[in-house]
Amino acid sequence: MARVWVNGTFDVLHRGHLELLRYASKYGSVRVGIDSDKRVKDFKGDLRPINSLEERILMMENLLVLNIMKMAIDYLLVNILNLMILVLLICGT
Secondary structure (H helix, E strand, O other): OOEEEEEEOOOOOOHHHHHHHHHHHOOOEEEEEEEOHHHHHHHHOOOOOOOOHHHHHHHHHOOOOOOOOOOEEOOOHHHHHHHOOOOEEEOOO
């Protein structure tokens, strides 16, 4: 089965996240990168994240559509992706 990478903040889980993940799952086994609290704060401001990394991982682990690889990332996404053999990288907006 193909490996598919989806990365995001997933701070306040919403319908768009679920649709993105379901779409990605059509192409293979989905691995999810969840942005670290520091990365979220850097991109979205001091009031974010609303949910801690641990809480966001717990929410994502409980989505049945996914084969999740827990990954808290900072600015080393390119290094992580270089270590994986991916067939598809899917990005949301």
